[in-house]
Amino acid sequence: MHQALLIPDIFLEIFAHVNQVLNPSSTGEKALARKSIAALATTCKKFHEPAMDLLWSKVDQLEPLLGCVTRLHPLIYHGGSRWDSTWSKGVEPLSAHEVRQFLRHSARVQSLNVQSDHFFHLLSVVPIEKCVFLRLRSLTWRLSTAKYLDLFLSCTLRRCSLFTINQNLKNIVTRCAALEDLSIKKLNFDASTADELSLLSDSVRLCKQLVNLSCPPLDWVAWEHLSNLPNLVRVGVRDVQICSAPAWPSERNVANPTQFLNITALSLQVNNAGYIITVLQHSKFPSLMELKIETDLLSSEEAEQLFCALSNCKACQTLQQLEITVISGSRHQGSSLTAIPHLLCFAQLQTLRLVCCFSYIYLDNDLLLEAMSNWPHLRTLEIEGSCLHPSTVTFCGLFTALRLCPHLHTLRVLIDPVNIEIGPSKIQHTSLRTVDFDTLSPIVNTADVARIIFNVLPCVDQVNQFTMHTEGWDEVNRHLKSLKAAVLH
Numbered sequence: 493m494h495q496a497l498l499i500p501d502i503f504l505e506i507f508a509h510v511n512q513v514l515n516p517s518s519t520g521e522k523a524l525a526r527k528s529i530a531a532l533a534t535t536c537k538k539f540h541e542p543a544m545d546l547l548w549s550k551v552d553q554l555e556p557l558l559g560c561v562t563r564l565h566p567l568i569y570h571g572g573s574r575w576d577s578t579w580s581k582g583v584e585p586l587s588a589h590e591v592r593q594f595l596r597h598s599a600r601v602q603s604l605n606v607q608s609d610h611f612f613h614l615l616s617v618v619p620i621e622k623c624v625f626l627r628l629r630s631l632t633w634r635l636s637t638a639k640y641l642d643l644f645l646s647c648t649l650r651r652c653s654l655f656t657i658n659q660n661l662k663n664i665v666t667r668c669a670a671l672e673d674l675s676i677k678k679l680n681f682d683a684s685t686a687d688e689l690s691l692l693s694d695s696v697r698l699c700k701q702l703v704n705l706s707c708p709p710l711d712w713v714a715w716e717h718l719s720n721l722p723n724l725v726r727v728g729v730r731d732v733q734i735c736s737a738p739a740w741p742s743e744r745n746v747a748n749p750t751q752f753l754n755i756t757a758l759s760l761q762v763n764n765a766g767y768i769i770t771v772l773q774h775s776k777f778p779s780l781m782e783l784k785i786e787t788d789l790l791s792s793e794e795a796e797q798l799f800c801a802l803s804n805c806k807a808c809q810t811l812q813q814l815e816i817t818v819i820s821g822s823r824h825q826g827s828s829l830t831a832i833p834h835l836l837c838f839a840q841l842q843t844l845r846l847v848c849c850f851s852y853i854y855l856d857n858d859l860l861l862e863a864m865s866n867w868p869h870l871r872t873l874e875i876e877g878s879c880l881h882p883s884t885v886t887f888c889g890l891f892t893a894l895r896l897c898p899h900l901h902t903l904r905v906l907i908d909p910v911n912i913e914i915g916p917s918k919i920q921h922t923s924l925r926t927v928d929f930d931t932l933s934p935i936v937n938t939a940d941v942a943r944i945i946f947n948v949l950p951c952v953d954q955v956n957q958f959t960m961h962t963e964g965w966d967e968v969n970r971h972l973k974s975l976k977a978a979v980l981h
Contacts, residue, residue, distance in 0.1 A: 500542075529543050558614065562593065605632040629648055629650045630652075650672045651673035652668065676692065707730075708729065712774070757783075758783050766794070769797045784816075792829075868897065875904065902925070912941055
């Protein structure tokens with residue numbers, strides 16, 4: 493053996509290179525990497541332990557560990573095929589000796605995904621309160637039951653993803669005091685109950701080291717606790733079926749909001765727009781760089797409150813990515829939203845996606861010009877609202893505004909296809925590549941529209957359309973293709 497391979501840092505680097513998977517979705521590539529690591533484990537004694545640690549560090553399901561039990565191996569890997577959910581039916585629980593076989597490599601596992609509980613009866617001899625995965629750092633628990641969960645609650649656990657809220661949640665965050673990443677999603681689309689949300693909020697208040705948190709809505713006391721966590725940078729709240737928000741004290745003083753100094757990414761995906769408005773009104777995010785909002789049933793009054801609260805959340809000099817989706821009910825169909833003036837304060841904005849499925853988002857040439865002048869770093873602008881109102885943005889107004897955003901590469905707006913005069917000497921915009929247009933009225937002269945796009949937007953190969961007048965835009969794209977082909981010849 494070469495002397496260099498006696499240095500642990502060198503052969504560990506070699507192992508990491510062998511185990512590298514460039515395409516995580518490729519099962520063939522992952523299988524090849526595992527076979528290569530397994531081959532290294534049998535090369536020599538020096539390689540065996542580090543290679544086995546790497547081979548067992550990530551386990552997608554428990555079956556490979558159960559496959560170490562001599563009696564179970566032919567049941568799990570029968571005919572060389574992958575196991576199914578019926579292999580453990582009628583199988584006797586493990587004996588004490590077989591448990592030792594099952595646990596042979598459990599101490600090596602650092603990442604584990606538990607997707608099924610059909611084989612848990614085999615582990616009945618294992619003391620239920622004992623953790624057997626001593627080095628586990630990441631656990632994904634896709635079950636609605638918490639039975640046998642204690643077997644996996646290692647003091648080294650840093651990341652935990654759950655698909656249920658139950659009484660065991662407090663036990664998890666208490667035993668895993670070093671938890672940094674906590675994600676809680678419901679397996680079904682039922683609304684979280686008041687008891688579940690109360691238990692969730694109480695459990696989150698026990699977490700001291702969180703860096704990332706994704707969960708259903710919290711009460712105000714839990715929100716205040718989050719503001720005191722120095723390492724917390726990402727928060728996501730999601731419960732699309734919730735009908736009423738957790739209790740927030742009505743006497744809260746909006747003039748003295750809570751400061752979240754370190755949060756850089758915030759996602760609020762809650763059906764109840766009132767909950768989102770309350771969060772923004774009572775909170776300040778001076779370090780926020782990414783904000784995603786998704787809600788439903790937004791009235792005109794709620795829309796005004798939402799956008800006012802957003803403009804006052806102290807993120808004007810930091811926010812770079814803003815996505816707002818409003819899936820309004822039919823009772824608001826055709827209403828107009830004056831959202832954009834509230835967003836002009838975000839001077840560092842690079843991405844803006846504003847989608848209001850049943851409402852018209854007001855935008856004209858002057859407002860577009862003002863917006864572009866306030867967002868010089870913009871790269872993506874997507875504004876999609878109801879097409880029940882004609883657009884007042886013309887090609888002339890659009891191309892005038894584009895000069896102020898030289899880095900823009902993706903654009904989606906409603907445009908006026910009738911007024912196609914663009915004036916003399918329009919400067920080419922060479923960074924714009926993806927364009928989505930829609931119109932309320934048909935395109936009168938598709939050849940002229942194609943020629944305008946060809947002359948001013950030389951990097952745009954075709955125009956995508958939302959939903960309306962697709963035939964007209966298809967004809968524009970045919971003309972555009974011909975113009976580009978003529979240049980090549």
